[in-house]
Amino acid sequence: MEILAKMGISGSALLGLCNAGRSHMEWVLGRSLFSRAVSLLALAVIVGQPAHSTTATLTVKGHIVSAVNTVYTAPFNLGVGSAYTFSVTYTVNSTTVSKMTLSIGQYLIELAPFVSVNNIGAVIGSSWGSCDVSTPCDSSYEFGDTGIDLYAPGSFTLNQLPCQFPPLSVYSFDDFVFWVDLPFGNVGQFWGSIESLSTSGCQGSVTGVDLSVNPTATEWASIINSINPSFVIVDAWGGRSECPGQFIFQCNAPTPAEQILTNAPSGLKKAAYALLNYDTPTQPGATQIGFALDSLGGQYQPGNANATFPFIVNGAPTPWSELACQPGNGDGNLSFMAVDVESAIPGEILPVDPASQTARVQRIYEAVQAVQRAGLSPIIYTHNDASVQDWQTITRNTTSFGCLPLWTAHADGLADLSLDIVPNASSGAPEPWTEVAFGGWSQRAGKQYCVNNTACTIGIGAPDADLDVFNPYLFSAASWGMALDETDANLGANVTVSRSGFRLNHGTNQYVQTVTITNTSACSIPGPVSLALDNLSANATLVAANGATSCTVPAGSSLLNVQQGPLPPGQSVNVTLQFSNPTNQGIVYAPRILAGSGTR
Amino acid sequence: MISLKWLALYTAILATPQVCSAGLITLDFNLDTAQLVTSPAGPFSIDFQFIDGSGTGDANNTLSIGSFDFGGGSPTGSAALTGGVTGDLSSGVSMIDSSFFNELTQEFAPGSSVSFQLTSTTNVDSGGVPDEFSFAILDGTGVEIPTQGLASVGSDVFLDLIVDSATSPSVWSFASDPGRSPAAGGGPITTGPPTVTETAAGTPVPEPSTLILLGAAVAFIVTLRRLELGVQQLAVRSKGVQ
Numbered sequence: 001m002e003i004l005a006k007m008g009i010s011g012s013a014l015l016g017l018c019n020a021g022r023s024h025m026e027w028v029l030g031r032s033l034f035s036r037a038v039s040l041l042a043l044a045v046i047v048g049q050p051a052h053s054t055t056a057t058l059t060v061k062g063h064i065v066s067a068v069n070t071v072y073t074a075p076f077n078l079g080v081g082s083a084y085t086f087s088v089t090y091t092v093n094s095t096t097v098s099k100m101t102l103s104i105g106q107y108l109i110e111l112a113p114f115v116s117v118n119n120i121g122a123v124i125g126s127s128w129g130s131c132d133v134s135t136p137c138d139s140s141y142e143f144g145d146t147g148i149d150l151y152a153p154g155s156f157t158l159n160q161l162p163c164q165f166p167p168l169s170v171y172s173f174d175d176f177v178f179w180v181d182l183p184f185g186n187v188g189q190f191w192g193s194i195e196s197l198s199t200s201g202c203q204g205s206v207t208g209v210d211l212s213v214n215p216t217a218t219e220w221a222s223i224i225n226s227i228n229p230s231f232v233i234v235d236a237w238g239g240r241s242e243c244p245g246q247f248i249f250q251c252n253a254p255t256p257a258e259q260i261l262t263n264a265p266s267g268l269k270k271a272a273y274a275l276l277n278y279d280t281p282t283q284p285g286a287t288q289i290g291f292a293l294d295s296l297g298g299q300y301q302p303g304n305a306n307a308t309f310p311f312i313v314n315g316a317p318t319p320w321s322e323l324a325c326q327p328g329n330g331d332g333n334l335s336f337m338a339v340d341v342e343s344a345i346p347g348e349i350l351p352v353d354p355a356s357q358t359a360r361v362q363r364i365y366e367a368v369q370a371v372q373r374a375g376l377s378p379i380i381y382t383h384n385d386a387s388v389q390d391w392q393t394i395t396r397n398t399t400s401f402g403c404l405p406l407w408t409a410h411a412d413g414l415a416d417l418s419l420d421i422v423p424n425a426s427s428g429a430p431e432p433w434t435e436v437a438f439g440g441w442s443q444r445a446g447k448q449y450c451v452n453n454t455a456c457t458i459g460i461g462a463p464d465a466d467l468d469v470f471n472p473y474l475f476s477a478a479s480w481g482m483a484l485d486e487t488d489a490n491l492g493a494n495v496t497v498s499r500s501g502f503r504l505n506h507g508t509n510q511y512v513q514t515v516t517i518t519n520t521s522a523c524s525i526p527g528p529v530s531l532a533l534d535n536l537s538a539n540a541t542l543v544a545a546n547g548a549t550s551c552t553v554p555a556g557s558s559l560l561n562v563q564q565g566p567l568p569p570g571q572s573v574n575v576t577l578q579f580s581n582p583t584n585q586g587i588v589y590a591p592r593i594l595a596g597s598g599t600r
Numbered sequence: 601m602i603s604l605k606w607l608a609l610y611t612a613i614l615a616t617p618q619v620c621s622a623g624l625i626t627l628d629f630n631l632d633t634a635q636l637v638t639s640p641a642g643p644f645s646i647d648f649q650f651i652d653g654s655g656t657g658d659a660n661n662t663l664s665i666g667s668f669d670f671g672g673g674s675p676t677g678s679a680a681l682t683g684g685v686t687g688d689l690s691s692g693v694s695m696i697d698s699s700f701f702n703e704l705t706q707e708f709a710p711g712s713s714v715s716f717q718l719t720s721t722t723n724v725d726s727g728g729v730p731d732e733f734s735f736a737i738l739d740g741t742g743v744e745i746p747t748q749g750l751a752s753v754g755s756d757v758f759l760d761l762i763v764d765s766a767t768s769p770s771v772w773s774f775a776s777d778p779g780r781s782p783a784a785g786g787g788p789i790t791t792g793p794p795t796v797t798e799t800a801a802g803t804p805v806p807e808p809s810t811l812i813l814l815g816a817a818v819a820f821i822v823t824l825r826r827l828e829l830g831v832q833q834l835a836v837r838s839k840g841v842q
Contacts, residue, residue: 501732501762502651503755504701507743507783511651512754513729537655576754584682586655586700588727 205417206230206472210273210448211465214256214263224265227467231269231475233338234260236292257295269475272296273338273381276367278350278360278394285339285366292337335475337371338381338407339364342390350393357396364401379405379445379474384438386423391439400555402440405474408433411451415469417444446470496520497531497591502579510543511579517562517593518572525567525595531575532557536589543578549594557592567595623766626719629735629773631758631794633671636710639789641739641782643676646689646714648704649736652697653729653763659684659698660723661731661763665716666692673711680705697731705738717799722766730769735759739784746780746788758794771796 208231209223223229234257261270274292276285341364343350350356364380371378380401384391385408391397410433412421419430433444450467500514519525532549533542534557542558549557562575579587636644650663668675668689675689683702687693695702708714718733725731734757736744744756753760753772762770775793782789 497728499729500753500764501653501730503649503732503734503753503757503760504651504703505744505755506647506736506738507756514754578754584699584701586652586657588655588729591728 205415205469206475207415207467207469208232208268209465210468211235211260212256213465214259215465217263220263220265223465229268230472231271231335231468231470232260232264233271233273233468234296236272236274236295236337261296269335271335271338271475273340274367275340275342276363278356278363285363285368286370289337289339289367289370296334334376336377336379336405338379339367339371341380341382341394342388343393352393352396354396357394357398361395361398361400364395368401368404377474379407380439381407381409381446381448382439383409385410385420385436395439397438399440405445405471406439406441406443407446407448407468407470408444409448409451409466411449413449415447415449415467417447417469417471420447445474495525495593497593499591502587504584505578508578509580511540511581511587513577513579513587514574515577515591516572516574517567519567519570528564528595529562529567529573530594531560531562532592532594533560533577533589534592537585537587539581539583539585540587540589541580543580559594623722624719625722625761625769625771626717626799627759627761627771628715628717628797628799629759629794630713630715632712632791633673633710633714633737634712635789635791636737637673637712639782640786641745641784641789642710643707643740644710644745645705645707645738645742646675647736647738647744648685648693648695648733650683650685650695650697650702650733651731652700652702653725653731654727655700655729657684657697657699658725659696660725661697661721663695663718663720663733664692665695665718667715667717668692669713669715670708671711671713671715673709673714675706675708677707695733718761720761720763720769722763722769724763724766730762730764732763733759733761739782741784743783745782746777747774748777749774750777759796771798 207227208229209227210233212235215223236257257272264270272292274289276288277283350360368378368380382391382394388409410420412430414421414430416430418433420433420436422431433447434442437443446468447470448466448468496518498516498518502511502513504510505512515531517529517531530546534554536542536558542560544560545558546561547559549555549559560575560577563573567573581587636642648665650661652658654660679688679693681704683699684696685693685702685704688704689706689708693704695704714737720733734755736747736755736757739745747756747758749755749757749760749772752774756777758774758776760770760772760774762772764770773794773796776789776791778788778790780788
């Protein structure tokens, strides 16, 4: 300081430079854990306060105790029409249940129309407090304060189920979960194991059309008369355009996606697909999905937040920025966005060396994640049968996307998800599709059974209309794929993750750390909410992990399910991590939040 | 030479804000340990842990713990030290997060209370995980006696200092947990939360890395000054030759 003073720099000037000009007293009283009202000498005492606020989510547990049908094999389908009885004891402060949802495996199923619940909420007794079913407890639920123990012997009946979907052979969580929306805003849940189930039952399928041109009114009438479609899937372009050899931004022809969606008859479910290119280094998958979203009406552009169609939710124009709050099935909303993986330019020969194929797989990854970031559910479209092996050529038959629904092309004119007519088949009868399964898929969610008007006549000129059969689950009211497959960074302002330091617990010889996840957005983040630990130090192991990521990038990260239910806006959830770290070396990892019902 | 002087000035200014960003926290701690005197769960040990949040042992925070008073009791045996720790319960303890895991444990004969004064620098680690100091009492089996800290911070600690802010680090204190018995046996220990008070804060201190930077700047200025003087003396000497 003396030397600085010789140079004409005073101490007060230095304080000003570092914004420390406030008094020492102010600096002390500014400490957040000590009352600003307390003087320096009237010292604050901190006693046992919880480190973080906890969510008010109500959790209850139960289990199925018996089932009408007792055949259980894995994988299995729940039996349609069968009643499954269960019992559950839970504590709530009101007996009115406004909504329930059933989750089986990793998939959410809205009760209506798939499931009926009978006799839920029978009151057996009250364990404490003076409230009962006729005198509800106070509306502010306080743990250990007031409440009613409800013993709810009841049953649910499966009215219908998607055929061969969801793939129940994959389990990331408990077998089933009921979500209970209580009238005062809390969400209750109970879960357990499915002990015995029927293998029978299949709802069927729905048919529709995918289009890359905008039909005239006459052509729409012809389409409706010939197949009475349940849905329309529009070509959202993306990496390739209709102009031969050109990309979308090079083509002057207007993209018809928005017009198709605008002119489609009301009542049709809507979805889109985006065809990727692999030969333009400046167009990673996310960029191409951006083009595709642009073609749907410009909502992808941040400056065009007031654009409305096709994102009309509950009859009201919905800015793009709010779409993440909506499941992908609203009125006019998109049920899914298919990432189209095929070699689409006639004569195009893609290199088949491993490096090129790996790069193309990465591009598909980017596109899938961009679709998810946009709040849409991704599926894969490709073509890989005896005549065309696009998936093999483009990806070297990677199984990395086997957790996404698959939509394939097989132009046999047979609107059947499970069966294909195979040329030169010895029996001449349709054969199960699984005989040509690839890429890790054991079943498909969609089949394009008429391509370019071949084998079908629907009154619209080839080559612009194809017919499809789909598992209706993809167009159902359930937000099956509304997975926020997002990293903390990608979630941006939506989620904050706060971590404490570590401490070694001598009782368990494990290190513990508290992590708080806060939803800072205006939207409810769908459950389950999971924490992935990316790049965890090799010397440390997360104790009691719920497996590892397999479908999200990076794969292989230790995974912990933080809570089953959704995380409402403004609320936080705490989780205590435990690490085995026998060498006492540093524990380092990057937290990543995954939410929704999608596979991690 | 004038431009070099300004360069030195800028260097000093650049070094200065970091000096101001670090602080000190001083806490006086007092815990009633009267129940431990007759508890069969002993012998008991003091357990201080200081764990580096960066995971690299960045040595950017230092703790000193002294003014021990055992309320008629006394430390016994010798301290077991791990990582960047020196001292013991008699002479005082110094801890630095030069390793990931830094710990002192030492047996003591409990008296009516345990009190000490803790002073820590408050440099916040980068990377999102803060340095954390904690105080627990281990029973005869080497396991923490139960406290209500388990429900809040995941550990049976009486005191938790999380260096998550240079100006307002988080400080938590917890009572024992009357619902759980020590692993070493005996009934649950029932003692209220410790008294934790913040005493007069010390002068903000620089991080070690900042000290180096500031030292370099000062040394640079001194060197410049000497060079300047040397040139002037040389010029005088040259004039003399002429």
